[in-house]
Amino acid sequence: MSVETEEADTADPTASPLVHFGREVRLERERLGMPRQELAKAATCGYSLVAKIESGDRIPPREFAEACDRVFPHSNGRFIRLWPLVLRYAFPPWFRRYVELEEKAAVVRMFNPQLLPGLVQTTDYARAVLRTGRPANLEDLVTARIERQRILQREQPARLWLVLNQAVLTHTVGGPDVMRAQLGHLRDLAEDPTHRVQIIADKGRHHGYHSPFGVLSFPEGSDVVHVDGFPRGYLLAEPDDLEKARGAYDLLTAMACPPDESADLIDSTLKDHYS
Template sequence: MTAETDGADPADPTSSALAHFGNEVLIEREALGMSRAEFGKEATCGYDLVIKVEKGQRVPPREFAEACDRVFPHANGRFLRLWPLALKLAYPAWFRGYVELEGKATAVRMFHPQLVPGLVQTEEYARAVLRTSRPANLEDLVTARVERQRILTRDNPARLWLVLNEAVLRNQVGDAAVMRSQLLHLRQLAETPIHRVQIIRDKGQHHGWASPFGLLSFSDGADVTHVDGFPKGYVLADSDDVTAAQDAYDLLKAMAEPPDESAELFDSISKDCYS
């Protein structure tokens, strides 16, 4: 539950964009005389998801909205237009501004010392990470996190440069199968020509950066930096802060192994630790 919906009746279509989306699905489905199970087949999802979306209890994935526009004859793209408003409720309020900037970025640089960043997590890795804080809206958080990754696969995708400590690959999240899948995903990113993935090997000496941070670049406008933290992260646009982050990132890249060696390292660690 978010601040916007706290104390509100999720079944009231005026209580939130999510409730409105669900009510519109209910109206259109019943107008067609279609059961929830039948619509679930059209949307390639289960009955449970349909009922939870209609009741304003779950944020639907983008594919659900696309199915609504395809199945309901008078939708005219309405559900895909409504969907981003519903999706916003799955992000913490303090994080929404960053997500909007990330969606506009032409290049993303990220460093993380302990975990795979959310932008490149597999669905099961994301679920395992998010589950640790025992949120009531776990599946909404997973949906929202995975949705951010469309910037890497869209037409004219954002370019990604990722630097990770070797510990990220060895810190087990979930079970061995989750880690194998995650390392394979990183390997595929490393071998995608427009992206770069570098690993800082563990040589027994700390390199000095303990906080995850990233930089966003745009076709028009100055870079910004995002610093992760607890209980919330923050975006910095001041030129001195951005310059400091750029310098730090350049140093981290210099400490890391060459990008062409990443795929072999993923294979080796996957075999040694998770086979």
């Protein structure tokens, strides 16, 4: 995934949702005669981030939008209402539909043979993964990826079922400190009764699945399959594709260790590789 890189005229508030958001922040701040440093303090961020948000150069975290609604007396929740649109346009057009569906999903099933998927990555792990593509807008990419994880923290969280190859645990991303924190986060998810984490132990035999994919299920309507790939992923909704994806996922869960054994495998990996 990458943030859209289309050139936008930052003097034109209609150029993009990001530019519009930044202009509204600056207008409200200047109307109050508030220095940027004061807004930065209220939003618990740096002066430079406020400047970049106002110029339409950085994606605001949700907490920044919430701070604006607290600080600006007549906003009436405007900034938190604008924020989802800003975030949606942080993703490339081909990925936006998936993000919209993911936000509505009741159950998210994911398989990844090589990396932790973005939905469960820590900030440092995500930064290390995304940095490999040498993007000019790395922090925007990280912000957009981490914000997707709110579906696991909402009042009625999406249920996550995650299947990973054991190699994901030992494939060092960002160094031992990053991996300790990442596997600790994965261990917490494995202990959460809402979610399921299963590891396919490496027994020297390949199971035949090498592409990351996932299945989204909703309170109403049919499932949707997402297949990750290069240079872009794609969505599938045809009944035949859904049946094949469900069958593949069922087979992977059957091959994987049960949840309790998977949690033990995460613990042993932490001890043996990153202690």
